[in-house]
């Protein structure tokens with residue numbers, strides 16, 4: 409049978425090892441504020457190599473003597489009779505500061521009398537460094553994302569110019585050449601009449617124009633955002649005469665940063681495409697306004713709506729469309745907030761908002 413003494417000694421052994429192996433630094437002081445125990449984590453945290461360098465010394469050696477606020481904190485720790493948690497810098501043996509969170513509690517004897525204090529110390533500098541790195545990484549990703557967008561737009565611009573200048577001009581030249589030789593080709597023995605060939609070329613030129621315009625809205629540079637949006641709405645309404653597109657715009661060009669203009673144009677383009685492709689509603693409303701409070705863009709249709717949870721559920725499905733995701737990413741890359749509302753038989757509303765008041769990151 410184990411004696412009471414043996415049992416107590418076993419428990420003491422366990423408690424001692426629990427304190428020793430704790431990842432938090434543990435310090436115990438007596439009532440004269442001298443350190444009577446320090447575990448390995450406490451030594452590491454405070455830069456001491458040996459226990460005797462800390463144990464037996466006054467606890468004040470690990471506190472900064474200034475500023476006033478720190479002294480007040482120390483006073484609170486030493487005088488408190490209850491449990492306290494404080495965040496404060498401690499002094500290492502090398503004279504450096506280490507920010508910690510310190511939970512202080514009383515140590516009692518068998519008669520339930522306070523005989524000292526125990527401090528459990530958590531090193532916050534590691535957490536802070538981690539947080540700083542995370543913020544840095546986030547801002548790097550944000551920067552990279554906008555760079556990717558920019559490069560993508562540049563690439564599109566080049567392709568659009570190539571299509572327009574090279575392919576488009578060549579076709580125009582062929583068309584002209586054919587037209588000038590109309591008489592020679594008017595022989596009825598020709599399998600395809602010349603007018604038909606010219607018609608095919610005209611159609612191809614129209615298509616190239618549309619592709620090139622889609623790739624890069626050159627009109628945006630030429631006429632500015634307002635006219636470019638109006639022209640986009642007109643063009644889509646022309647192709648889909650059963651749909652009415654209303655455009656309400658209230659902004660001055662200088663209120664919208666240049667890189668955001670292409671973002672706005674792309675979002676409107678995709679939202680309008682979605683509305684005509686999926687909503688089957690007769691009416692779409694585009695609203696863009698910018699003032700001191702920020703920029704607010706809304707595209708709403710009164711079509712059939714759709715199930716949002718389902719549309720966002722299969723993110724791994726390769727057949728899933730990219731439009732909604734791309735609108736959201738474009739908005740957020742430029743520091744905005746994206747919302748989408750949809751209700752069956754009522755319609756869909758896309759909203760992108762860039763608040764100006766957000767001074768931490770108004771725009772890139």
Ligand SMILES: Nc1ncnc2c1ncn2[C@@H]1O[C@H](COP(=O)(O)OP(=O)(O)OP(=O)(O)O)[C@@H](O)[C@H]1O
Pocket residue numbers: 682683685686687688709711712713714719728729730731732733756
């Ligand atoms: N205005 C809308 N009205 C009704 N359904 C919509 C509307 N917008 C989107 N949807 C639904 O959400 C789905 C996802 O839209 P998204 O734009 O991401 O892809 P997509 O239009 O199908 O393809 P992509 O845009 O890549 O060409 C659509 O397939 C459609 O079912």
Ligand SMILES: [Mg+2]
Pocket residue numbers: 678681682729730731732
């Ligand atoms: Mg789409």
